[in-house]
Amino acid sequence: MPQMRRSIVMRILYVIPGTMSKTELGEEELGRRKKILQKNAGKDTVVDITDIEEGPSSIESSYEEYLSIPATVERVVQSEKEGYDGVILGCFGDPGLDAMREMVKIPVIGPGETSMVTAAILGHRFSIITVMDSVIPSLEKLAKVVGVERKLASVRSVNIPVLELGKDMEVTKKKIIEEAEIALEHDRSDVIILGCMSMAFMGISEEIQEKLGIPVVNPAYVSLKILEALISSHLSPSKRAFPYPPKLGK
């Protein structure tokens, strides 16, 4: 049995598909997120974080998803050249994930997809609590593409814009718990997913989990840990499923 790589360092890049460093949140927020990821990473894992030069400040629509993709793909392609072992696409909607997988050979992980399959093995029916009603259709579409829509009980939103989630943490947390409780009661969910990366980095998922008494999937954690799992298992998305664009000559 060939060994899985362990002795050497694993380098992971977390790419935010937006211009977060130019928003109010600034570089500081990037640093804060990096620290959280690094703290939770394996001992031999080094996590770096970056955002992109050109794109939306945050993503609450299909339109903003698409705006973010060209620069993010470019950043992912570059990361492979820089020797990263894997990339986390830092938006729950996984914008452009298939394109990134076409362009590189290293594993690129989407938090939406990863959280959904994790939820699928933790229970029978999961609900996603996300930011705004405007992203519900595209998360339902994502579940279909991932192939687990039969386990999706519902997508519900707190109707707080991404950039305001952190303004009043208590309000946000309370709203998330409220929507999750409706999902449990009304949609018969048995697993909850936090459906936004800014929620994921608020440090509230375990408190909510305790409160609800059912698993709460934090997309930041599971993306990190499952990417580590894939890298150490020498697994990368299938090039037969995500072929290199023929015209680009590889």
Added chain:
Amino acid sequence: MPQMRRSIVMRILYVIPGTMSKTELGEEELGRRKKILQKNAGKDTVVDITDIEEGPSSIESSYEEYLSIPATVERVVQSEKEGYDGVILGCFGDPGLDAMREMVKIPVIGPGETSMVTAAILGHRFSIITVMDSVIPSLEKLAKVVGVERKLASVRSVNIPVLELGKDMEVTKKKIIEEAEIALEHDRSDVIILGCMSMAFMGISEEIQEKLGIPVVNPAYVSLKILEALISSHLSPSKRAFPYPPKLGK
């Protein structure tokens, strides 16, 4: 019963999400396509055509689909301001269709989606004959999103790049017929869709239809005619399904 609009002229814009005028095909090909569309349009319809300034020369991958979207959305937004009554997104993969529908109120039609629902009312099982194996996964994904995947018998490709389809028309036509015949025999299709706009404008769909003895859906024709049908029925995609991005303040 409120009248449907008839007396006034209907203005339609066909937007090519790529830089066709900068390729070998050039402005001439745009002119040729416009002429075909105009000829087949209703008497009071005026069809204009345009491509985009920045984007891929042709689309044979998810990556190129995404590259095309930002400039195309912008062009569609502008077309609404210019008073167009509707837009055809001129690529069979419908790249960014949901974003365009978020950003405008006039109907935007995707040839892939439109062809698939047309095929769904013409038979029980349809096959799509497209250009390259590399686009098969994203057309299968499109069928799921449209919601007609239960009638999709197969997607098959001729493995000729978009920009070479016209190099030898006879070879292309022969290859399409060959793949369609396999679809009939092996996948039990009863309707064929030409799965690429450059195929659609080659003027071969009716000959192939006659040869095969089953309906061959030409995405250029049906997009045009169904867009006219929607406009004259005062129907436009639901803003509840495709809401305006909240942050952009409308």
Added chain:
Amino acid sequence: MPQMRRSIVMRILYVIPGTMSKTELGEEELGRRKKILQKNAGKDTVVDITDIEEGPSSIESSYEEYLSIPATVERVVQSEKEGYDGVILGCFGDPGLDAMREMVKIPVIGPGETSMVTAAILGHRFSIITVMDSVIPSLEKLAKVVGVERKLASVRSVNIPVLELGKDMEVTKKKIIEEAEIALEHDRSDVIILGCMSMAFMGISEEIQEKLGIPVVNPAYVSLKILEALISSHLSPSKRAFPYPPKLGK
């Protein structure tokens, strides 16, 4: 590219699968409907209307659907001989549509099927507002046969019999809006279909559309316009899907 037919007149027959002219509504209602269709038809389209000699006065059950079919098929077969270019089967339940397609080569359009695929491209989830609870099961069955049941959010009824819909237009309109609003709120619909041809000809669809703020598909309009679209695109249902009955010797 072969020209689509435009220069010559397009002749369409709207066949009511019931004995409307013998009901209270009488020939007058047929004339009124013909006028509405003609007004909304393309400039070169001539629309005729007919009902059948023997059959139900209106259709609110599977039983009445079947009663209507033999005479209606016969009328459709005859219409092809008379040179019509296409037929609209004038009942939302599309009774016997497959049989009609077996027996003729010209396109026969069912308003139920046509409205459902139109709704499928206008949004993510559609609801049908129909006349009586008794037809809900067969409309749900129709959605399965058409292949778009994944986008069907609900079928709801106003519980007013077909022949009484016009007795008090204001009540009917109010009831439709009420049910549609429940569909929006409770079933998360983003498109509404008027699920009865007598509703379609009441001239209320656009007012309801304005009121609800989402697309309201009028089966009369879309059947007419999509039939015109098919005829001008030289498309007819697949004879491989709807073969001529073998014993009848064609």
Added chain:
Amino acid sequence: MPQMRRSIVMRILYVIPGTMSKTELGEEELGRRKKILQKNAGKDTVVDITDIEEGPSSIESSYEEYLSIPATVERVVQSEKEGYDGVILGCFGDPGLDAMREMVKIPVIGPGETSMVTAAILGHRFSIITVMDSVIPSLEKLAKVVGVERKLASVRSVNIPVLELGKDMEVTKKKIIEEAEIALEHDRSDVIILGCMSMAFMGISEEIQEKLGIPVVNPAYVSLKILEALISSHLSPSKRAFPYPPKLGK
């Protein structure tokens, strides 16, 4: 626990939805079928058989299915008045089954539906061997309506018209076995259904079952036995699912 009815005689009518007695087969064939049914019925069951006055001679298309329905419904309604305890609709395609259930309260059984659910509990994937390619689409549609399409592996035909099945019994039997073997090998079936009542009464199902080594469902047997099971269990199709046509005033 209320007793199930046993002491009194159970009267069943087998209704052939066609004019068999007027074909070459004649009254004799009706008598022969009645005898087979009676022989296999429970001790207290009396089976009668009838065909209809007006309708197709045999059914190999949707068109002929619909032609058979009005007279057959009438016959079923009459049978309830005559005191029959249940009816078998004697055509594998179950033409008009829902209408019959709307019009009476006694159980009406369709051989297609009954055979499919029986096959569903005998294995994981079933195939139907039927008469002509022309009925394949409507049997696939039937499986969807019954709700067991996920277990339908395939519908295959011997391409022998109904009225010629008995001309050369050996040829017919050989053709059925050939198609069934393809279904086993190619479609991975583990249960076979004889998809035509004229096949069912040829007395060959058990020989084929022995030959193939897997269950062969005979629609005549299972319709009879399951109808007896329903009657003795006091079960009849739901009037909530198949409501009486509202206008007919019951």
Added chain:
Amino acid sequence: MPQMRRSIVMRILYVIPGTMSKTELGEEELGRRKKILQKNAGKDTVVDITDIEEGPSSIESSYEEYLSIPATVERVVQSEKEGYDGVILGCFGDPGLDAMREMVKIPVIGPGETSMVTAAILGHRFSIITVMDSVIPSLEKLAKVVGVERKLASVRSVNIPVLELGKDMEVTKKKIIEEAEIALEHDRSDVIILGCMSMAFMGISEEIQEKLGIPVVNPAYVSLKILEALISSHLSPSKRAFPYPPKLGK
């Protein structure tokens, strides 16, 4: 046509996969159930009943389902050697049904599966009323395995443990009716299944059926009658679907 067996006696064993005779209910309850089954069986049918030596006292979880299987399979294997013509697995959850079918050639019937397919031919949407919330997930899973999940409207529970169902018959009956009425109203069911064998033997199904006005499927009755139907039709589960375990050397 080979005769179906009628002249000889049909011997059926009802196996309770639990240690009922060791519970408070005792041998007496086994005797009572046998009597009910015998009374409702065909004239030539002899029904025996047995429980198992080692296993759970009742089944309200997946864990208890599994505990019951080894001894029950053994009892089923033995029953085939003893000459039984068929076996009813006496628990609504059908625990280990596939294993039993692997190990014997005689038909083994699961009440859950049998009731679901019976419900599927009686209406469009069925609900199961069962004992405890804890078995809802495994009944939903069973519907998927049977292949009729598209007709499953809901599983609801009265939240009374199996062994307490009979303590106050009136309370139990009232609770079942209450849950069934919610299923009708809220889940749009048109058929109800009693989802527990102890409910089935309480002698209340017909009273509930009368009260609700829709079919109430009693799993004890339909298992008995459909097993008789299979035996007399010479049908047994497919050995291709349920092959003998290869290592055990048959």
Added chain:
Amino acid sequence: MPQMRRSIVMRILYVIPGTMSKTELGEEELGRRKKILQKNAGKDTVVDITDIEEGPSSIESSYEEYLSIPATVERVVQSEKEGYDGVILGCFGDPGLDAMREMVKIPVIGPGETSMVTAAILGHRFSIITVMDSVIPSLEKLAKVVGVERKLASVRSVNIPVLELGKDMEVTKKKIIEEAEIALEHDRSDVIILGCMSMAFMGISEEIQEKLGIPVVNPAYVSLKILEALISSHLSPSKRAFPYPPKLGK
């Protein structure tokens, strides 16, 4: 953000649901597998391995699956008391996984389920290559239960019994590659799963992956790494989905 556990040791038990130590393979094989797992585990992970006292020697049927469950559940319950942080159920068919999750609070991982969701994020269509035809139905059933059956392209077998897989490693490897190549070509798979734990521990998955050029999911690796991921993310299967058996009084 609460820290994920890292500083302390993570203890994992791999439970073989069979009596492997009593077979020819003996304790030695258990030791060998433990070593492989330990080698691939995280630095702070301690892996133990055990089999069960009573059960089948290997699993190639549903019957043997069920035989293994009672003792394995007991072992899992005990492992929780012994302080293990998580358990891997060491059989690809995941026998009794739901029961184990009912009985404990620590995460229990099934290699079948875990491999399928991993495959679901690596490509569009996966195939499972397993030991014997006799387990194909239960793996197809597992895919339905997990909820990813829409991505399952096929289950294929090498038809070598579990206990003989290691007799001639070259033959086994060659057979696996052959079947995988058929899956790629014929079933259009883009990811392969080794569908048996004895295959997983043969040390051939990466060689096969290289040969095929697409991801080959090794269920031993991914179970280990994803269990580590769940433990470090504080995630355990939902007790709402897998409730404790009510009668057992917790």
